[in-house]
Amino acid sequence: VQLQASGGGLVQAGGSLRLSCATSGRTDSTYRMGWFRQAPGKEREFVAAIRWSGRATDYAQSVNGRFTISRDNAKNTVYLQMNSLKPEDTAVYYCALATGFRAYEYWGQETLVTVSS
8 A cells, every 4th residue: 555645735824734544556455544734843743534435534623623634535535635734734734544543554645734924
């Protein structure tokens, strides 16, 4: 399984970005996909997740109401729409894929999001 993240960039505070994560390979066992981020000097943290079937989503409190995770099963792609961005959202973002209830087994490369004040 390979994950390819894209969509990062530089945006002013209050702006929007959409991240994409395209998956390839043996993705038929995908259970959920998630986005994580790691700011400079901080540990990686959970941002959002979505089940690959059904409508279940989950968000970190810090992004709830501003970020929306969605998926396109036909394209094997998950998206993270980020609105009302804040400087504290600046981080490298990663997408990840889990085939079960436990840990995410597959991770994509980072995409950098920089929010200027």
